[in-house]
Amino acid sequence: MELPYAEPYKIKVVEPLQRSTRTEREEWIKQAGYNLFNLRSEQVFIDLLTDSGTGAMSQHQWSEIMLGDESYAGSKSYYKLKEAINTLLGMPFFVPTHQGRAAENVLFSALISENDVVPGNSHFDTTKGHIEFRRATAIDCTIDEAADTTLYHPFKGNIDLNKLEDVFKTYPKEQIPLCIITVTCNTSGGQPVSMQNIREVSGLCKKYKIPVFFDAARFAENAYFIKTREEGYADKSIREIVLEMYSYVDGATMSSKKDAIVNIGGFLACRDKELFDKISMYCILFEGYLTYGGLAGRDLGALAQGLMEGTEFSFLESRIGQVAYLGQKLREYGIPCQEPTGGHAVFVDAKKVLSHLPKEQYQAQTLAVELYLEGGVRGVEIGALLADRDPKTRENRYPDLELLRLAIPRRVYTNNHMDYVAACLANIYKRRAQITTGLKIVREAPIMRHFTVELEKV
Numbered sequence: 001m002e003l004p005y006a007e008p009y010k011i012k013v014v015e016p017l018q019r020s021t022r023t024e025r026e027e028w029i030k031q032a033g034y035n036l037f038n039l040r041s042e043q044v045f046i047d048l049l050t051d052s053g054t055g056a057m058s059q060h061q062w063s064e065i066m067l068g069d070e071s072y073a074g075s076k077s078y079y080k081l082k083e084a085i086n087t088l089l090g091m092p093f094f095v096p097t098h099q100g101r102a103a104e105n106v107l108f109s110a111l112i113s114e115n116d117v118v119p120g121n122s123h124f125d126t127t128k129g130h131i132e133f134r135r136a137t138a139i140d141c142t143i144d145e146a147a148d149t150t151l152y153h154p155f156k157g158n159i160d161l162n163k164l165e166d167v168f169k170t171y172p173k174e175q176i177p178l179c180i181i182t183v184t185c186n187t188s189g190g191q192p193v194s195m196q197n198i199r200e201v202s203g204l205c206k207k208y209k210i211p212v213f214f215d216a217a218r219f220a221e222n223a224y225f226i227k228t229r230e231e232g233y234a235d236k237s238i239r240e241i242v243l244e245m246y247s248y249v250d251g252a253t254m255s256s257k258k259d260a261i262v263n264i265g266g267f268l269a270c271r272d273k274e275l276f277d278k279i280s281m282y283c284i285l286f287e288g289y290l291t292y293g294g295l296a297g298r299d300l301g302a303l304a305q306g307l308m309e310g311t312e313f314s315f316l317e318s319r320i321g322q323v324a325y326l327g328q329k330l331r332e333y334g335i336p337c338q339e340p341t342g343g344h345a346v347f348v349d350a351k352k353v354l355s356h357l358p359k360e361q362y363q364a365q366t367l368a369v370e371l372y373l374e375g376g377v378r379g380v381e382i383g384a385l386l387a388d389r390d391p392k393t394r395e396n397r398y399p400d401l402e403l404l405r406l407a408i409p410r411r412v413y414t415n416n417h418m419d420y421v422a423a424c425l426a427n428i429y430k431r432r433a434q435i436t437t438g439l440k441i442v443r444e445a446p447i448m449r450h451f452t453v454e455l456e457k458v
Contacts, residue, residue: 005321008314009411012059018042025373033454034369034439036378045376046417048406051344052217053099053257053264055410058309061261061302068298071291077300078291081267084304088239088311089246091269093276095283096303098294100217100255101126103268106282107213107253110275111177112136119167120180120215121159122146122187125386127180127215129448132391139167146188147400149338149349154229155194156338157185157222159201168208179205181249182215183222187382189403190218190323190342192225195233195244202248214252219245220259221343224316238311251275258344260306261410265299323408325415329422335429338403345407348425350383353404353432359384361438361458364402367428370435371404375424379406385450 020028020043032038036049047054057065069076078096085094097103108130112118116136123131123138131138141163146156159181168176181201184192205212223241227233233241246252251270256262268283270276280290287294295303309315320343327341330348338347350364357363364383371377383402390397406421428435439455 007318009058009318017045019045020376022373025376029369029372033442034365034457035453035455036368036372036380037451039372039378043376044372044378046413046421047378048345048408048421049378049380051258051407051409052255053262054412055257055261055263056412057261057263057302057306058411060309061305064301064305065298068296068301070297073289073291075291075297075300077297077304081300081304081307084307085267085269088242088307089252089269090243091246091251091271093271093273094267094269095276095279095287095290096293096295096300097266097268097283097287099257099264099266100215100253101130101266102287102294103253103255103266104130105286106279107251107268108134109282109286110278111211113177116175116177117167117171118178118180119159119164119176121157121182121185121193123180124182124186124215125448125450127182129388133447135391141167142185142188146185146191149189149336149347149352149401152339154192154225154340155197156188156191156340157182157193158197159193161200161204164201164204165208168204168210173209176208176210178211178213178250180213180215182217183245184218184225184343186218186344187386187399188401189338189347190221190345191338192222192229192343194230195226195241196230198245198248211250212248214246214249214254216252217255217258218344219252219254220310220316221320223311224313224320225343227313238313238316242311256303256306259310260303261310262299262303262306265295265303267293267303319408319410322413322415322418326406326408326418326422329418330425333422333426333429335425338401345405347382347401348379348404348406349402350381350404351402353429354435354438356433357435357438359398359402360396361440362455363438364404365455366435366438367404369439370428371424374428375420377406377421377424379404381405381450385453388447388449391447 114135256265336349336352364381387397443454
């Protein structure tokens with residue numbers, strides 16, 4: 001008999017979860033302005049809002065918490081992280097930051113000016129927010145296949161080389177400070193980028209003398225997909241693949257709250273000493289001294305350990321396998337999702353589930369609210385709310401994809417929890433025709449509105 005799969009860890013500490021009634025949830029979500037970010041954590045049964053900073057650290061990471069060196073300058077914990085980044089990524093220079101958006105703030109302060117353009121693959125919300133805050137423009141060059149959720153393509157995060165070269169030909173080099181490759185590409189459904197595409201994008205950027213950077217929050221998950229889907233990489237280790245990935249880029253920003261499995265932290269890494277000197281000034285200005293960068297020494301140590309654990313095949317197989325398990329359960333219920341399942345989350349196609357609602361009523365946010373009402377499960381909208389308004393016309397932007405993201409924290413939930421989530425969505429899908437109205441905005445911030453927006457039922 002073939003032995004069934006078992007997780008490569010056992011549970012040492014548990015956190016109780018609180019159940020609630022639908023009546024309670026109806027009142028709570030109304031008080032929250034139909035914005036799931038405004039809910040208190042104890043009002044949520046299963047929290048799939050994000051996989052960022054919500055993972056369960058290992059005993060070795062908790063050991064690093066106790067070993068943390070809290071020296072202001074030259075902390076031993078800093079040098080542990082420096083060694084891990086140089087060993088895994090081959091990047092000799094780096095600055096720690098308190099999280100990924102802070103790394104973007106430091107890098108973009110050094111590189112981006114008003115009227116610049118920044119091409120890439122479906123820039124995530126903080127990335128685009130930082131670009132547009134500087135009165136620059138993010139240009140999406142993702143392949144068209146990413147917009148068809150029914151189409152199987154192993155690397156839907158890929159950049160279309162023709163679209164990218166059109167940007168390089170349309171704008172002067174001085175107006176293009178960098179190109180960003182997001183690995184994996186969150187906004188298009190947690191979709192990976194192939195090594196071939198990374199190599200070709202790098203070559204094109206070198207031809208036009210444009211620096212290329214990773215948004216590397218989920219680089220290890222991207223390496224797993226290269227190993228399991230791309231020809232020529234099945235026999236390579238995750239760390240060998242990671243090192244090759246980074247060999248094609250000039251630097252990277254990382255929210256370490258994802259693939260480094262920590263609750264807080266990030267960094268900005270690069271190869272060029274001149275750029276490092278420039279970003280160092282902004283790091284000190286915004287984050288803190290270069291050897292702590294907005295983090296306690298204990299966080300630096302846990303991050304260094306998490307980078308090593310996050311690039312182990314057994315961990316990635318278990319983590320991505322659980323995401324695939326939820327995706328398969330939803331497909332069995334006939335629920336339309338982005339194909340294939342991504343690395344960190346399952347993305348439900350809200351346009352198809354609630355096709356009878358107009359796009360102006362925020363289909364994905366409406367579906368997210370319904371999921372919370374059904375079973376206390378908190379997901380997040382990746383659609384028109386997140387797409388925000390055009391900074392020039394102030395008109396709503398309606399992206400090709402209107403998705404409900406169910407982001408699964410690392411080493412936190414069991415497959416029984418996934419079964420529960422799938423059953424909740426199956427119930428909603430059965431009664432979808434009875435959902436006759438969506439939501440409208442009552443109050444919104446001028447940029448990155450989805451975090452604090454207040455809505456009401458139409």
